[in-house]
Structures are given as structure tokens and as C-alpha cells.
Amino acid sequence: MQRKSIPGTLLMLLAILLLVTGTFARSWRAGDECPSTIKVSIPGGRYYRDDEPKKPLLDTMASVHAALTTCPNITSLDLRVSLQGCSNWPDRWSFPFSLPGGETYPALRQIRLEGYRFDDRPVDETGWPKGSYLPWYEKSLDWVFSGNAMRALRYHMLPREQREKNNIQLWLDAMDWSQVEEFAFLGHQQPDTVSALLNSTQGVMPGLRRVELGRGQPWSTLQFLLNVERHSLTHLTSIDSFNRKTPFALREVQGDSLQHIDLHTVETTLVESPAYTATELEHFKHMPNLTHLSLNIARNGTWLFEELSAISQIPSLRTAELWLDITSMCRKQKVDNGHYNVEDPNCKGRDQYLLPYINETSTLEVFKFLRAKKIGEELTNVTFWGGDWSRPWDGPVYSPPWIEGRKVKVLCTNGKEEHGSGEENCTVLTGVEYWDQKARWYEDVDEMWLNDSEQFY
Incomplete structure (x- = not known):
């Protein structure tokens, strides 16, 4: 009887194999239709229904590299490389350039990389x-x-x-970097890969106008600015790389050209987000073309109007984004060595949130103050961001921090575009009365799972 069941078992396994292979599309290879832009996360892949056309996917570093060496009309690359889940690894952390050389990439105008390793050899x-x-x-x-x-x-x-030669040196050989207008490098704490980038890119991007650097070493932004032609950038974003010397350095090397500056830090549960002093903020008023500024503002039971006044003294400024912590100091102190003391009877409920609360009333007070003190151009709108606005975690299993998913966003405008009356108004777009909400990890989490999770808070 057992021998008779073997052919049936083999047929079943074969059917399952055919079903699985029919569900996934293959990786892109030379000869397939060329994309004009690339925006992918590696590892990639997706499921297809049987009636769907299965387009070749740029789901590996090797397939993206093949497209870049094959298709001359690609103008932009947006690439994230990461470990997704517990076991979904990328095939590589950098492009597999041929060490002898001879490969050619198109002259990209936009490059956005996250998790990429420039120091691989x-x-x-x-x-x-x-x-x-x-x-x-x-x-x-x-x-x-x-x-x-x-x-x-x-x-x-x-x-x-x-x-x-390392990866960035081989990439420089393969591509004309003089055409790059926008460059972003995110998600790296490894000094070696940052140093590889900084040591090899001095003067190679004369057409660069927009730069975004994030979650790197505090000195990396200043180092990168030294590689760029002076007073040539129009947009600079530097996230989670706080350095008190940054405002002065920007004024000296890019102050004449910068129009948009974003220097904010994402809130964490353990420490207070760093913020510039009024003296440090004064450097921005010497940037004649600066129309938008985004940064952290501290508060300790009341608004720090000296820092707010310094922002209003930037003559050319028209819009701003202010990033605010929402976690109180007593709540931050409840976390010790990564462990939350659930039996601590102190600092519960509203005490866990910093004052003043971020709502329509408090932000309108700040907005009116900024507009009243403003010199030069009119300040038309200010966006207030509070709490955790980081991307939801998609890596290996981890213990989510208390701040995760707790956030608020308020938009304040002069009222002219919406009502034509010119009366200032503020609207909470996300996180109405967040200080009274129960624990949430993600806004789109299943409600039943939320109820089960609240016992841990």
C-alpha cells in the first residue's frame, strides 16, 4: 500500500511546485522592457493571481544592477536595502560591479539610497x-x-x-556623476561606509542641488557639505544627525543659496530630542533665500518664546515645520536599561505627556506669536509635528518602545487660501487629544490585537 501512494505523493508535490512557480514573477534580466525610473526595496517580490500578467521584477541587487548596465534612459534610482522580517535577507548590500571595470551606468539625475554599503570591496x-x-x-x-x-x-x-577599489570607487568609474541633481543617503550608522562615500565624492557632483542625509554620524552632514561646491545647494535635509555647529556651517558654505532646510530629529522614548538655542538659530536669518525651515523646538511646561522669536526674525522665511516631543520627563525616566517597570505607580495617564499639549489652542498661540514677531516676508503656514513619525518597523522581532505610534500633527495657516478672510486658524490633522488615547502601536493595527496589547502598558 505504501508503494502505491508514492506516485500520488510525487504528483501532489509537483502540483504544489507548479502552483508556487506560477505565483511568482521572475527577476528582471537583459532583454526585458527597460524602466525609465527605478524605485524598489530589496529584497522584493510580490504575489500574482493566475489571471495577472507577471512582469519581471527588480527584486534583487543583481537585477537592479543588470537594468542599470543595460538601460541607458534610466534617470532616477530610489533604492532601499534592508533585512525584512526575521529571515528575508537581500542578496547583497551593494551593486555587484565588475572589478576589472568596463561597465556603464546611465547618467542618473536623482539617487536615493537607504542601507547601501559603499565600502564593500x-x-x-x-x-x-x-x-x-x-x-x-x-x-x-x-x-x-x-x-x-x-x-x-x-x-x-x-x-x-x-x-x-571599493564599491563607491567602482560606481564613480561606471557613471557620470556630474549630472546628479538630487542625492539622498539614509539609514547608516556604520562609519566605514560613510567614510567611503565622503572620501571619494569631493567635487564629483557639480550639478547637485538637493541633498538628504539621515540617521548617520553627527559629523557626516558637515563633512559632506565640504565635498559640495560652495553656495550651490537649494535644499538640505539632515535627519537624526544633530550637531550644534550645523547652523553656522550652513551659513558659511551654503547660506547664500539654500531655500529649504530640514534638520529635525525623530523623538525617542529615552532621551529628550536636541534643539538649537536662540543664539544658534540666529545664523539662519543671514540666509537671504531661506523660505522654509524644519527643526525641533523644546518646551518644558511652557513654550520657549525666545527660540520662537529667533525663527520669526528670518526675513525670507514663509513656511516652517516645528518638531515637538510629547513624552514627559517622568515617562522617559521610567525606562531603565530597556525595561519598562509596569508596577511603577507614578507617572500614569496624562502625566506621561509633556505640557503644553499640542492642540488647536496651543499651536494657534504660537502661530500668532510667530506672525506678530515676523519681519520681512509673511509667515503663511506652520506645521507642528509631535511624537513618533518614524516608519513602522519591518525588521526582525523587537520590543516596540512606548512612543511608537503616538503622534500628532497640526497645520496652522493664515486663512487666506482656505477662507480668504486672512484669519489665522489651526487644524489637528492627526492625533486629536492624543494624551487621552489608549496605547496604540500602529494606526492600522487590527482593533482586537490592540485590545490584547494594552495590558502591557
């Missing part, structure tokens, strides 16, 4: 297998049959300068 990928408990002869077989032994031999025959 092809020669390091061909070395003797490390971190393995296999015996030496099995390591030898793995080294040979993987092709790394032959690649190592070919690389050894290259000139030393070419052999030791």
Missing part, C-alpha cells in the same frame, strides 16, 4: 571561507566550486590600485 568577497566549522578540504571545495578561487586569481592579476 569585490576582492574581499573572493577570500578563503571564514566563520565556518567545515574541515579545510570542504572549505577548499566550496572555494573552488563557488567560483571565488578563479575570481581571486583574476583579481590578483589586476593592478593593485584597481584591485583594492
Whole structure:
């Protein structure tokens, strides 16, 4: 009886295999339709219904690299590389450039990279297998049959300068960077990859006008600005890279051209978000073309009107975004070494939130103060951001912080565009009376799951 069941089992496995392979589209390869822009997250992939056309996907670093070396009309690249979930790894953290060279990328105008590693070196990928408990002869077989032994031999025959090039140096060889107008590099705390970028890009992007740097070393923004032509940038965003020298440095090297500056820091549960003093904010009033400013403003039971007054003294400023903490100091102190003391009877309910609360009344007071003190151009609108506006976590399992999902957004305008009356008004767009809301992790979480989760808060 058991022997008769084997063919049926094999047929079932074959049917499942055909079903799975029919559900997924293959990776993009040379000969497929060329995209004009690329915006992907690696690893990628998606499910298709049986009646859907299965377009080839740019779901690996290798497939994106193939498109860039094949399609001359691509103008922009928006790429995120990350570990998604617990086991969904990217095939690589950088593009697989040929170490001998000879590859060509189109002259991209927009580049946005998150999690990319510029310090990777092809020669390091061909070395003797490390971190393995296999015996030496099995390591030898793995080294040979993987092709790394032959690649190592070919690389050894290259000139030393070419052999030791890292990823950013190979990318510079493959592409004309003078056409880049917008460049963003996000999500890296590793000094080596930041240094690789900074050490190789001095003067290579003369057409650069917009820069976004995020979640890097505090010194990385200032270092990058030294690589750019003086007074050429119009837009600068530097997130979670607070440095008290930044306002002065911007005034000196890019102050004549900057129109849009964003220097905000995302709130965390443990520490107070850093904010510039009134003296440091004075540097912005010497930037003649600055029309928009986004940064953190502190408060300690009341608004710090000295700092707000410094913002209103920027003659050319027309719009602003103010980032505010919503977590009280007593709530921040309840977290010790990453553990929350649920039995602590103090600092519950509204005491966990910083005063004054961010609502229509409090923000309207600030907005009217800014407009009354404003010199030069009229301040037409101010957006107030409070709490956690970071992207929801999609990496490995982790313990979400208390602040996660708690947020508020208020827009204040002069009323001319909406009503034509010119009367200032403020509207809460997200997080109405957030200080009375129960614990939420994400706004789109299933309500039943929310109720089960509240016991942990």
C-alpha cells in the first residue's frame, strides 16, 4: 500500500511546485522592457493571481544592477536595502560591479539610497571561507566550486590600485556623476561606509542641488557639505544627525543659496530630542533665500518664546515645520536599561505627556506669536509635528518602545487660501487629544490585537 501512494505523493508535490512557480514573477534580466525610473526595496517580490500578467521584477541587487548596465534612459534610482522580517535577507548590500571595470551606468539625475554599503570591496568577497566549522578540504571545495578561487586569481592579476577599489570607487568609474541633481543617503550608522562615500565624492557632483542625509554620524552632514561646491545647494535635509555647529556651517558654505532646510530629529522614548538655542538659530536669518525651515523646538511646561522669536526674525522665511516631543520627563525616566517597570505607580495617564499639549489652542498661540514677531516676508503656514513619525518597523522581532505610534500633527495657516478672510486658524490633522488615547502601536493595527496589547502598558 505504501508503494502505491508514492506516485500520488510525487504528483501532489509537483502540483504544489507548479502552483508556487506560477505565483511568482521572475527577476528582471537583459532583454526585458527597460524602466525609465527605478524605485524598489530589496529584497522584493510580490504575489500574482493566475489571471495577472507577471512582469519581471527588480527584486534583487543583481537585477537592479543588470537594468542599470543595460538601460541607458534610466534617470532616477530610489533604492532601499534592508533585512525584512526575521529571515528575508537581500542578496547583497551593494551593486555587484565588475572589478576589472568596463561597465556603464546611465547618467542618473536623482539617487536615493537607504542601507547601501559603499565600502564593500569585490576582492574581499573572493577570500578563503571564514566563520565556518567545515574541515579545510570542504572549505577548499566550496572555494573552488563557488567560483571565488578563479575570481581571486583574476583579481590578483589586476593592478593593485584597481584591485583594492571599493564599491563607491567602482560606481564613480561606471557613471557620470556630474549630472546628479538630487542625492539622498539614509539609514547608516556604520562609519566605514560613510567614510567611503565622503572620501571619494569631493567635487564629483557639480550639478547637485538637493541633498538628504539621515540617521548617520553627527559629523557626516558637515563633512559632506565640504565635498559640495560652495553656495550651490537649494535644499538640505539632515535627519537624526544633530550637531550644534550645523547652523553656522550652513551659513558659511551654503547660506547664500539654500531655500529649504530640514534638520529635525525623530523623538525617542529615552532621551529628550536636541534643539538649537536662540543664539544658534540666529545664523539662519543671514540666509537671504531661506523660505522654509524644519527643526525641533523644546518646551518644558511652557513654550520657549525666545527660540520662537529667533525663527520669526528670518526675513525670507514663509513656511516652517516645528518638531515637538510629547513624552514627559517622568515617562522617559521610567525606562531603565530597556525595561519598562509596569508596577511603577507614578507617572500614569496624562502625566506621561509633556505640557503644553499640542492642540488647536496651543499651536494657534504660537502661530500668532510667530506672525506678530515676523519681519520681512509673511509667515503663511506652520506645521507642528509631535511624537513618533518614524516608519513602522519591518525588521526582525523587537520590543516596540512606548512612543511608537503616538503622534500628532497640526497645520496652522493664515486663512487666506482656505477662507480668504486672512484669519489665522489651526487644524489637528492627526492625533486629536492624543494624551487621552489608549496605547496604540500602529494606526492600522487590527482593533482586537490592540485590545490584547494594552495590558502591557
